[in-house]
Amino acid sequence: MPDLHEISLIVNGVVREVTVPARRLLSDCLRHDLGLTGTHVGCEHGVCGACTILLDGEPARSCLTLAVTAAGHEITTVEGLAGDDGPSAVQRAFRECHGLQCGFCTPGFLCTATALLRENPAPTDEEVVEGLSGNLCRCTGYQNIVKSVHRAAELLAEES
Amino acid sequence: MKPPPFDYHAPTSIEQALAVLAEVGAHGKVLAGGQSLIPLLNMRLAAPDHLVDINRVAGLDAVEAEPGGVRVGALARHAAVERSAAVRSAQPLIGQALRLVAHPVIRNRGTVVGSLVHADPSAELPAVLALLGGSVRLARVDTERDVAAEDFFVGPLESATEPGELAVSAFFPALGRRTGTAFVEVARRHGDFAMAGVAALVGLDDEGAVMSARVACISVGPAPVVVDVSAQAPDWKAAARAVQDRIEPEGDIHATADYRRHLTGVLAERALTQAAADA
């Protein structure tokens, strides 16, 4: 295999060394090289948002990012959202409000919502909708996803 | 849907980047935000032999006020430009346009200059640059040139950037005195490429009479279509008709050519009305 690159990524707070071809998508690197299969791949052209991760804290499409481009950067995947004391407020809210059905798009929504609430702890309905507007879900009709984000905001407010 | 193989270059300085680009010439492609290029790679609609990743090039992400406008570096992401105070105070039209560019997550990675170089006739930022009469700075080893917007957008997905060149920044002129702007569009879904969209720039004189009025239209020609409607002002209905005469829309699966023409007229009137009110 020509053109292999040794890179290190800081994934969920842990430095991970990995050797990849230049063309390796970050989504594939996370899933297949590092075994973090929580990040899902729904379209590989950047429209569905299932592969959304946090790149240096900001939501980004891992299917539109080369692993080599991400070298040295901090990545948070759905596996990294939970704390030592269990699922995060966003994760708990999605469960409580039935914000997922098949669960395939969910990691992308969780990462997006986590960043959204970090930036805006008490979003309006319009802000939640705008914030989630780049993620497709085929199961829930989004009703309970929006509800989950508002609920997560409440949980975060209670905890702070 | 996996990218084809390519040789990867990750320069860390502009000099290195230009040297690589000079070497690979027409066989190379620049990767910045990747939000347009990587889908093309994944679908194997693009297969460059060399990919020059400029994400590690220092100093390219600046967004700075300059006399008469604001200069946006090649690595400035949409989101950063949207947040930039320099941009907000110099030229509100940029923010008005950026809010219509795809979705927030895409704007976190996509770059303003990348969007200009990609030259999609449906994209908002080329229209902004064209309407404002801005320019793109193209560098190659040992030299650089500024290309005016009117010469930069050559055709659909085709800019004046030549092999070996790197678009290092774009210059957006500042808003003039008593000038208003607006950007309105209609897309199938929120965040999709618009079926039609119009950016408007209206300048008033000291008495409040319209001095100049121009629009730039997207999705209705091979490149942004800029129309000066100062002669029709302030009859925005007449201005809209003049705009409709100038555009060359084509039909596709989302909208017929007739509808795009109609819609552009409606949006031109709306955008001009808003911009005039904003002036």
Add this chain to the structure above:
Amino acid sequence: MTTKLFGEPIPRREDERLVLGQGRYLDDLGRQAVAAAFVRSPHAHARIRDIDVSRALDVEGLIAIYTWEDLPGLVAEPLPLLIPHPALTHGRTAYPLAKEIVRHVGEPIVMVVATDRYVAEDVCGLIDVDYEFLKPVVGLEEAAQGVHLVHEDVPGNLGAHLVQEVPARDGRSVAEALESAPHVLEFRLDIERSASMPLEGRGVYARWDADDRSLRVYSSTQTSTSVRMALAAKLGLPLPQVEVIAPDVGGGFGVKIVHPWPEEILVPWAAITLGREVKWAEDRREHFISSAHERGQVQHIKVGFDEQGRVLALDVDILHDHGAYTPYGIIVPIITATQLLGPYKIGAYRVVFSSIYTNTVQVTPYRGAGRPQGVFAMERTMDRIAAHLGLDRTDVRAANFIGPDEFPYDQGLIFQDGRPLIYDSGDYPESLRMLKELIGWDDFPAMKQAAAEEGRRIGIGVGCYVEGTGVGPYEGGHVQITSDGRVHVSTGLTSQGQGHETVFAQIAATELGVPFEKVSVVTGDTRRFGYAVGTFASRAAVMSGNAIALACRRVREKALKIAADALEADPRDLEITDGVVHVVGAPAAGIPLATVAVLSNPLRYAFDEEAQRATQFAGTADPDKAPLEDEPGLEGKDYYSPIRSTFASGMHAAIVETDPDTAEIRILRYAVVHDCGRLINPMIVEGQIHGGVAQGVGGALYEKMAYDEHGQLLNASFMDFLMPYVTEVPHIETAHLETPSPLNPLGIKGAGEAGVIPVSSVIAGAIEDAEGIPIMRMPISPSDLYDLRRATD
């Protein structure tokens, strides 16, 4: 701790792992497997002259290249036609890899196996296929003329033709009833294609154990048991040596009920042939051009009615586009034809459909499965009648309703399950009353007037449907209580996000009187349960729910019997609370089910605490009886097989606004009244409705499959196939009515598909009301609406 869980909005079990990123979807498995990719036809209709692989052979990482000629025995035969029907006189299915002819863009021609998917795609790009172009047959009406043929031996491209007629109660035919009807209308309706489009594509991962001569296959399928049987048959393996598991599945909506897909045969075959684990995970482009689509129909309707709008005669002629092949038979048009009648009792009914081949992706059920088209026909008809007579649209519907006292109601047709179309229960007038109240139907004219004064156009629409759910033939359930007190439930059908682990645990916990936390549920794993039909037709809750309830009742009976012996009590005096069997009213002096489980299996060995505790009861055994009277183990299995389907129903209404200038269409309000009998978990039912409505909104305003005249799918990406984002789906208001089904022990009906069914008809009605222009074709875009306005001006 309550054990009464049926009917409670319990948070889902599944979510504990799914929100943590610990789901196990197909492509999460088999990290060490090699990857498959396919060369798929870029042409809609062509003869393959030659396949040249020479340029591909030197690629590092290539493992194998297979064409049809490499396939052995039954693997090389056409895929099965799953549901034959006498009217399907010309059923045709594809070969797993194309043999000589390709009939749609995306048909697989060459299978490549390589070290990873990147390399496999590189290899695909280096394989040269030489084609002789044949005339593509695209467009339903053009295809029906039969000038050019999709299959040389299918004249007129006609796969199936079916006529069903139910005379009026007075014996008159449709022709006679139309003749004498005071009013007659005739019109045409069009519905375009859409597709299930789950966010996870299909996928198959196969492991061959050469030592054990056994095959394990994971498939992102809606029916693992049937994939297993198909695989055993195709590969000539003994059935017990094949196991198929549906892991977490990222949505199905119908497309994954088709089986075996070519890849479901080819990937396991390659795994055996190569002696390596092989995996194929479909990408999005593949999904668009090689999985199934649905919906496309042209309908010609003739209706006769009286002054009150009562339908005296309805004559419907349907052209149905089933694409290039018919692996799933003619289920979709049969459902359209039969479910079209909805909640109405009409006079004479005649429905004719012709199911037509085109050089496009095959058509198989997508959520709703032909019902959205049928409801579109019926509800547009109701609106046309109301417009013609100047009556309120809800009054016309009410005038045609089957009354609440008329059940069971026989529509006189044969349903998709081959059984009479007899509705079990319902209360349509009450549903309509609730809906009108929810949406504010009677206040709408004033609202519309007020909007008009502001220069705004708004309109209201309504649509009703009846949905046959829970079709047979059967499902089964197995329940085992082990000596640790845990309850293990399994059923053969599969899950794609419906919350089966939760609702089946609710049923089991309620039936057995055990804590919810003690119950675990496994679905879609043939190692646990080998007999099943699959998850489709809103049948899982009805079929497996009842089967599990029946299995639990067997286990409960056994537990009471054993406990009665141990407690020296009459089983009729016993009940189970929180997992303890005790005499009614005396919960303290009981025997835990864990202990009963030990007693049910009279081993000599006290291997755990529970077994030691059980010895205190052992002395009570009668020395003259054999130690084992029944089968060992506290477990039971049962099956539920209904005489016919249950019929859920619902009514939707929407208020839309259309922009007078841009022709943009916005849904301001959306209201749903839904009746699926008793609710097991209202939160989950609500979620099913939300998701269905969102897909319906997609089908009404955004989604279509845009084929050009060459048979190229122009929008084979999420950029151009416009599934709604959160920004496109309105807030959905819901209300529930519960008329229990008399047909099954739990009184439940299915809910999975309901939400999607009437949406296009509702939105069409609302736009029509706002615009005053007949809306006869869906979906509708702003560009389409603009064209309609101009044509009307």
